[in-house]
Amino acid sequence: MDHQEMADVESQNLETPPDVFLKGKHQVTLKFDDVVYKIKTKKGGLLAKKRETVVKEILKGVTGVVEPGEMLAMLGPSGSGKTTLLTALGGRLGGKLHGSITYNGEAFSNDMKRNTGFVTQDDVLYPHLTVLETLVFTALLRLPKSVTKEKKVEHAKGVIDQLGLTMCKDSIVGSPYLRGVSGGERKRVSIAQELLINPSLLFLDEPTSGLDSTTAQRIVSTLWELACGGRTVVMTIHQPSSRLYYMFHKVLLLSEGNTLYFGKGSEAIEYFSNFGYAPSLAMNPSDFLLDLANGIYTDEFNADHTIDKQKLISVCKVNCVAQSKPALKGIYDSGKDQNRLQEKDSEKWPTNWGQQFLVLLRRDVKERRHESFSVLRVCQVLVVALISGLLWYKSDISHLQDQIGLLFFISGFWGFFPLFQAIFTFPQELTMLQKERSSGMYRLSSYFMSRVVADLPMELVLPTIFLFITYWMAGLKANVVNFMYTLLSLLLNVLTAQGLGLALGACVMDQKAATTLASVIMLCFLLAGGFYVQHVPNFIAWIKYISISYYTYQLFIGSQYSYGETYPCLTGQCSIVEFPSIKQIGVHFGLHDQLMAALGLLIMLIVYRLIAYIALMRIGVTKN
Template sequence: MIKVDMDHRQEITDDIESHTQQIPHTLHKGKRQLILKFDDVVYKIKTKKGGLFVKNKEVEEKVILKGVTGVVEPGEMLAMLGPSGSGKTTLLTALGGRLGGKLNGSITYNGEAFSNAMKRNTGFVTQDDVLYPHLTVTETLVFTALLRLPNSVTKEEKVQKAKAVIDQLGLTKCKDSIVGSPYLRGVSGGERKRVSIGQELLINPSLLFLDEPTSGLDSTTAQRIVSTLWDLASGGRTIVMTIHQPSSRLYYQFHKVLLLSEGNTLYFGKGSEAIEYFSNIGYAPALTMNPADFLLDLANGIYTDEHNVDHDIDRPNLISLCKRNNAAQFKSALQGINDSGKSQSRSKEKDSEKWPTSWSQQFFVLLRRDIKERKHESFSGLRVGQILVVAIIAGLLWFKSDISHLQDQIGLLFFMVGFWGFFPLFQAIFTFPQELMMLQKERSSGMYRLSSYFMSRVVADLPMELILPIIFIFITYWMAGLKANGINFLYTLLSLLLNVLVSQGLGLALGAGVMDQKAATTLGSVIMLSFMLAGGFYVQHVPKFISWVKYISIGYYTYQLFIGSQYSYGETYPCPSGQCQIAEFPSIKQAGIHLHLNDQLMAAAALVIMAIGYRLIAYIALMRIGVRKN
């Protein structure tokens, strides 16, 4: 007893064919077609049982995928359905070559294993749209084209390809609008999803994976997205997607359906034949309903009778029955397909191993993109206002102080050490944790080298992070009455900028090493406070067993440079006994601050080494978190 609205299904088919005739498939010209096979795919993970303080924790092996088999040919769109936790996203990630761990079974692409050549011929759209919010739609796609398309394509051609994708995906009306984010108004959710798809279409992929492309979208927008994908499949691409609960209108656009339940395959075959298959094994829909709803009910172990009453079914028995019925069908399907393009894939493997663009091209494109995106944050009204207010307040508090108030001037210098130690530190800590998803997404597609990304970020941050301290010192220095001499001012300014660079490097290292914003902020606060306390201003008689801390303290070396920028060896100040040596002033002498040129040079060299060293630590930390080329 099969109750499906056949008129409705025919209407949908007619709409799809009409839509297909209106949109050209020029992007797939010259690309080889690709057959995806997956046979008996098994994926296991190990989990530990027991609390935090349990010594011998029990290790449990959990099977996520349990022998999943299927095949998708060019021109087909496969939809993987199943309840939450059924293994859809895990299988999609495995098929896309992005899953590590204990993966067994066979996954081939035109008869070959996954490789770097295949990676650059494959598009992968994640469920979350990982995009830069301040870039426009056009900028987003153009920057992606400049990075992902090879040097055999000129810059002008790359820009034209980006514009062609904009036209194909119907993004022309919003091409000059910023992408936006949950906290920044931009394009709509459906347009943002099409931008994500467009980024993958730029490389003209033969195989396209999408994880929940309709998640969070209304039915009309979801229909447009799936219709676009149907059109792309009609151009010869192989498309695989996960989808949670599609409407019947969406369901009938899927060429093939894979239904998963607890990592097991309940059904694999044509979407139009799924209802008939389950009817033949005793699970016919008793009501006219969306086929997807019926399939998901079965995957959840629920069967609805003619009275619209839900009954629990024996899911293990259903899984066993489906496996027996489908085993022969799967094997024949896998054996009956010709692996066309296999030799072509091998011949092109060597060329595809190379990066699509040179290191310098990646660096300059990423640098331009970083500056466009980061300038909104670096020069936000809140940050600029914060610096101006602090600079003016400091200038007023120390207004026109002179050498007769030596302790006050030294206090101002140490205040600048502390303020410009914490401020850049906390700004830099958030850099890599906030960009982790973007970095993993773009690196997994082979878009650029990690070194070119890292250097572009470091260089892009320099002008934006150094302008604010320059503004601060121009205001505070002259208001506070420090030495009105160009050389002394320049010395103070350079010392401040060096302090900012070191503090920023420490923030980058902590952020990349911890990758947790709260934990990194807490750790950064503890480290910087320790450096300040050991700097020599607050505690001048430090016990010998802990005095070594000052030699790794940013504040100690910066404090020494600031003192040297204002005072020289042999200079005096008014004291009760007449004129006293500044070098003998308690806050200077007992802190171990020396005014000789060699000591100043050593302090500057120590800060330069720290600035470079912290950035090297940050780079090594990024290499260790799984964002390598492979």
């Protein structure tokens, strides 16, 4: 049986009438005409005298059209521009993009975004949430507020049944380091997230990557059924099996950004045979096409020959593109008669700010509880608290230097600890944030506030436990007022240090670099805090005014000692105000001075979080 006969058989097996498209949804015809994408790169190493800027063309005039009920597969070797083109078609590519990309004859819009699903190659999912929780939270955020919560949950369960995820719905998603559902099930969860909005247009980047042939077949069959239901499906795929290949209604073959073929998948072999390139034996059509895209042709004697790809590119521009032009023109001309996506919904977001905040907060708490109160972290705090309590056990005012050393140690430890925990917050979630924001799921402000609030239990409970153990063991003032004063000062210090960590993580977005920078900054703050160096030169003394440790140290001193209090010294009893470690930093025990120290921390707490928020807005997170 030759390739054309195989294609005919497969087509007959797959030909079923399209399902009725879900009520209220519009069908979308996607067309792209002469799409060109260029990027600028630097030529020459870091030591080169002059680095030349080179413009590289990733896409070189790609043209095609996909209609409702069709599934387009983009084939090509690595670096051929498949993912770049998919990203451009999905409205997610910035930069110098030229050409025309329209949806029912119109440009990409917010309403189109809400009717578009985009499945990335890597499954970006929260590992500790179950399959059901993942889809329910997505439904609560992406479905319009006019739909009740009960209906959203019911819809999520319906999608689970549709994609065959019922058996694993209560299993956690997992990650490479956490055992969860299988790779195929994880991929279906990613697809299910996009199907929740019943998209008119569905994009998928390598949906079968890393999966066995049976699982890949199941996923592509599901996508084929979705296409036959009236959706427009576009995917990139590297090397599909012959069973998968004949499911594709259309195929776009790319090579170094150029189009080698665009048309029906069943007609690709015949097309290249007309130019003298025919497979010498029965083989997977995708393997044959990829060989041609790589510039290799195997003849009947099983010998490899290098082919002239430029000739194929030129022929394709004349034939394939010429065939597409009338279709493109016809779609454009008849656009007014189609069911276009109208901008009826003037609201930019599917849910309001409060709903977004509450849903995101619940999701963050569920996901982060395993990390925030992990056994390792709790044990770390308990061990340090016990060791500190034992080292400073029953240290009274006769050991004033020791007590002050304990207070400064507490401010240092609870400066570093929350700082390094917060640094990893945004770098670890950047991919998830970009994915969800690009689909118009929620505001950046609602995400930021929910993320900050979700961390509060860990940030507040653990230092409280630490101080409760150390404070009474170390013999600090056994008074509820003094304890609460110390505790509030410690919590303010923790929240300020956390804000610094969030700001550094958001600004740098490189965990190693951010950690190094944080260590340098915090050490400078400690050295300028007034405990280690008591005679700081004037030209560098200004550092103390931006030091978290300096203000916390002042508050701690004020929480334990008061004006007029004395301590044992060589001359008998000396005023606490004259003790070197207290005198040098200029601690005044008046209410005004204590409030100024607290105000300094409060200002930094707010400023650092504002810096983190602004940094998130500027790092490439899609702006909506």
